[in-house]
């Protein structure tokens with residue numbers, strides 16, 4: 001089968017190469033997936049460049065994907081050959097199980113049914129972004145631990161970076177759950193967040209961004225879904241209501257993040273950090289179930305009209321796909337592996 005591999009850490013065009021590998025067999029508790037579409041996330045290039053450290057071993061990139069179950073190992077229940085599925089964290093602690101290849105073998109816990117109304121492109125777009133968004137939306141004091149229509153009714157959610165892949169999913173899930181959704185974007189990306197369903201969009205570069213948000217939510221926001229913790233900390237504290245939560249899943253821009261103890265004590269606020277790799281399978285599974293409800297309800301669309309343009313590449317263009325994500329492409333970068 002065709003696989004993209006790298007056995008060194010470094011730039012995409014130096015280390016990624018297309019090769020032939022044996023089709024792997026699923027072991028106990030594992031399934032083999034014939035990959036239709038591989039989704040690329042920032043974590044994939046960060047791992048490939050060595051940002052997470054670790055030993056250099058032969059690896060196949062990309063955590064997310066969608067396709068058909070092709071074979072099942074012993075002890076696997078509830079999944080059948082031919083099922084349409086999406087997969088996430090495929091390569092976590094399994095370097096050769098990334099989705100940038102024609103077949104991958106993963107533990108069945110990482111595999112979720114893909115609704116008939118959902119394309120493989122959607123299936124490959126949701127894993128890491130939507131589960132991260134779900135986690136961020138379910139960690140607030142007094143907030144829900146699961147998402148469903150009405151779960152966030154009466155809450156005001158601020159999604160920083162509403163045009164990003166995670167931000168897009170956060171806007172959609174928060175809106176589906178009944179929150180008032182305010183998104184921030186840079187000026188050129190307002191339309192994306194609006195198309196995703198944000199009730200209000202504010203340019204985070206405006207000097208009066210906090211005043212604009214306070215104008216929309218005079219009592220403050222209940223929850224911030226934060227992509228740039230350092231850059232936005234002052235803004236977040238200026239708009240947070242007492243006992244509000246700031247859920248931090250990234251520090252894009254790398255600005256230093258310092259906790260203002262006095263301001264936070266005054267707000268009885270809490271910071272909740274989010275990292276999918278350590279969140280725990282029980283939370284991932286719960287998130288995937290809620291996300292599948294949202295997909296079935298048709299409220300997690302992708303594509304330009306939904307505020308998340310899709311950028312398609314072929315397997316032999318994985319270098320270009322990684323470079324697109326690394327350079328901050330707006331939307332979702334996908335690798336079409338097979339036409340299933």
Ligand SMILES: NC(=O)c1ccc[n+]([C@@H]2O[C@H](COP(=O)([O-])OP(=O)(O)OC[C@H]3O[C@@H](n4cnc5c(N)ncnc54)[C@H](OP(=O)(O)O)[C@@H]3O)[C@@H](O)[C@H]2O)c1
Nearest residue numbers: 042132160161163164165166186228231249250274275276
């Ligand atoms: N913790 C986790 O488990 C987890 C999971 C998924 C992703 N991540 C991380 O989260 C980050 C985003 O991932 P992604 O896939 O959503 O990437 P993405 O699609 O590239 O989106 C990033 C977004 O952040 C926005 N942004 C940057 N600086 C901002 C600021 N100061 N205020 C508001 N928005 C800002 C960008 O918008 P503008 O261009 O308009 O500024 C862009 O829309 C990456 O660092 C990724 O590694 C972490």
